[in-house]
Amino acid sequence: MGAGNGSELSEFFLEGLTDDPQLQPIFFALFFLIYAITMVRNLGLLAIIVFSPRLHTPMYFFLSSLSFTDFCYSSVTVPKMLMGFFSGCQTISFSGCVVQTSCFVIFAVTEFFLLASMAYDCYVGICNPLLYHIIMSPRFCLQLVAASYAVGLMNMVVLMSTTFYLTFCKSHAITHYFCDIPPLLKLSCSDTQILQLLLFACGGLMCLCP
Numbered sequence: 001m002g003a004g005n006g007s008e009l010s011e012f013f014l015e016g017l018t019d020d021p022q023l024q025p026i027f028f029a030l031f032f033l034i035y036a037i038t039m040v041r042n043l044g045l046l047a048i049i050v051f052s053p054r055l056h057t058p059m060y061f062f063l064s065s066l067s068f069t070d071f072c073y074s075s076v077t078v079p080k081m082l083m084g085f086f087s088g089c090q091t092i093s094f095s096g097c098v099v100q101t102s103c104f105v106i107f108a109v110t111e112f113f114l115l116a117s118m119a120y121d122c123y124v125g126i127c128n129p130l131l132y133h134i135i136m137s138p139r140f141c142l143q144l145v146a147a148s149y150a151v152g153l154m155n156m157v158v159l160m161s162t163t164f165y166l167t168f169c170k171s172h173a174i175t176h177y178f179c180d181i182p183p184l185l186k187l188s189c190s191d192t193q194i195l196q197l198l199l200f201a202c203g204g205l206m207c208l209c210p
Helices: 025-050 058-087 094-127 128-133 138-164 179-185 193-208
Strands: 011-014 091-093
Touching: 011 025, 011 058, 011 094, 025 058, 058 138, 091 094, 094 128, 094 138, 094 179, 138 179, 138 193, 179 193
Parallel strands: none
Antiparallel strands: 011 091
């Protein structure tokens, strides 16, 4: 992957939410507060569930898995955005962009399937209460969580293997506050038709599979 003149592309510029120096401290304080509340909530909930034997049930197992995933999901994008507001440096290295996009895809897809698993848990509890503990055994719950992460990992491999083999020659400025596939497609001078079809296919399968 390279730039239009054949040189190696080493970094991207994140345009972010604003380039106004007067607004950046306000955005930093606002999003730092939201991020801190989110982290305390997720980690606190996770700790309560882990250290409370009475909460070791399928419902709370899925809830703790969702809290951990949400913690990782938020931590992939928000700290870099806060750093940009604080320092004014809005650049991200190519390798950093790869890692950020990959982790974002994994945790976004995993969270989607964890929510589907929680919905199935509620369905079994309501429709088959007598068989609930047999169907939702600890092993089956663990398999559902592992499958959610496996699907997220597979989505990441498929999408990343095509996204970062594109040639970016139009610009190095990403019109977003983090690295994501749609903004990257706008910068590519390669044929993105296959990748767009993959995005639609993955999105369609995610809607149908749960």
